[in-house]
Amino acid sequence: RKEVEQDPGPFNVPEGATVAFNCTYSNSASQSFFWYRQDCRKEPKLLMSVYSSGNEDGRFTAQLNGASQYISLLIRDSKLSDSATYLCVVRESSGDKLTFGTGTRLAVRP
Amino acid sequence: SQTIHQWPATLVQPVGSPLSLECTVEGTSNPNLYWYRQAAGRGLQLLFYSVGIGQISSEVPQNLSASRPQDRQFILSSKKLLLSDSGFYLCAWKGTNTEAFFGQGTRLTVV
Numbered sequence: 652r653k654e655v656e657q658d659p660g661p662f663n664v665p666e667g668a669t670v671a672f673n674c675t676y677s678n679s680a681s682q683s684f685f686w687y688r689q690d691c692r693k694e695p696k697l698l699m700s701v702y703s704s705g706n707e708d709g710r711f712t713a714q715l716n717g718a719s720q721y722i723s724l725l726i727r728d729s730k731l732s733d734s735a736t737y738l739c740v741v742r743e744s745s746g747d748k749l750t751f752g753t754g755t756r757l758a759v760r761p
Numbered sequence: 762s763q764t765i766h767q768w769p770a771t772l773v774q775p776v777g778s779p780l781s782l783e784c785t786v787e788g789t790s791n792p793n794l795y796w797y798r799q800a801a802g803r804g805l806q807l808l809f810y811s812v813g814i815g816q817i818s819s820e821v822p823q824n825l826s827a828s829r830p831q832d833r834q835f836i837l838s839s840k841k842l843l844l845s846d847s848g849f850y851l852c853a854w855k856g857t858n859t860e861a862f863f864g865q866g867t868r869l870t871v872v
Contacts, residue, residue, distance in 0.1 A: 683859045694851055694863035694866045695851075697860050697861075697862070700860060738804075740861070747810060748807065748810060748820075749807070749861050753803065
């Protein structure tokens, strides 16, 4: 089983739609969680951290379910500029290693 | 503010040739540094990470090596490149809140 698993997509949605991605992780000792965004042929950039109580940043909401070992990202009112690959990232308890999922591709159409 | 520099941006090398990719970080001291590779259509694979000068942890046995000769310098090397070494190489450093920040990457094509 992969350490971090994501549905590769693509998720093809119209502008204004709400879309949600899930990510599961296998290491129950994982302590920190993040969502990154990667545009085509560019480096990944931090989108938001995921806190145990859930957190929101504008149109983006991230949640953690520690018992079921998954995190989620919800995007409301999708924009064309949201089209990208969204990477789920998990930090193990030792703190030195970050493990990336393979990413979920989102395509927002006019 | 902290910045990370990685070069070159693109590189085309013949099979069997050596490789040296350099990454430097500014604006922070004693960072954790990482080398990742992303093959076409694939996820990021952690290759090496370093918690300090001369300290290298290898994640995957392969044709590559890493060195950290200075606190803010991380080098990825190979003595003889293989076709399978082609990919997008990304250097990253870990921030205070444990998130990672990436350099702009080097797109390596081995021909």
